[in-house]
Amino acid sequence: MTWYLKNVHSDGRVHKFGEQTLVGTASVPTDIWTGGSTSAPENFPFLSSASALQVATASTNDHSAGVGARTIRVEGLDGSWNEQSEDVTISGSTAVDLANTYVRVHRAYVLTAGATGTNSGIINIQTTDATLRACIPAGDGQTQMAVWTVPNDYSHAQLICVTAGVSKKQDATAEIQIRVRTNADTTDAAWRVLESFAVGRKPDTILYSVARTLSPKTDIKMTVRDISANSGVFGMFEVVMV
Secondary structure, eight states, rough: OOOOOOOOTTTTEEEEEEEEEEEEEOOEEEBBBSOOOOSSBBOOOOSSSOOOEEEEETTOOTTSSSSSSSEEEEEEETTTTTEEEEEEEOTTSSSSEEEEEEEEEEEEEEESSSSTTSSSSSSEEETTTEEEEEETTTOOOBBEEEEEEEOSSOOOOEEEEEEEEEEEHHHHHHEEEEEEEETTTTTOEEEEEEEEEESSSSSSEEEEEEEEEEETEEEEEEEEESSSSSEEEEEEEEEEEE
């Protein structure tokens, strides 16, 4: 039986989802997020310390009075690994500095927009040297990345389910891994596999009868370990913070 757990907005509940629109057989392993190019997907670029960030768009329609995105919200963790967020007004082709520094970016999404109702171009959240840290694909209105870090202002988090699948347009199978890294604030923190499972065009879900406990400052991500043919891949997971 396949289970589907819908996104529930409540205190402590986190729903993370992401996709790679094209994962090639020669480009695995790769993390599930909308970063890099379709011909050369990249692993998610975790920050090593709290850093200054900017918001930049590829479309001049995305600005304070434009027909595209006007403002976005960025959510993540500060230098103490506690939750923080801020709203940013887009300024066309001019990169806009965020007020806060971030050690993690969890998500970003469009708050207000003009006639198109969402962002016209890709919106990048990047460091001041233009290194990509997260992105909102054109027309999507939100980042899509199956990546998250347990905030330090909670005692722990519980992983309750994961779901993944490949594009319905492709006859492919993929091996998906859930990878975690504890003590992510240390320089020698290492990744390990928490779960590994195979998926096809029909999404598969693991619903834990006993939730997996994750300590503060633990990174968690979904990775395509192997794939039988070039295809898009999506993944999502649910955690509850305590």
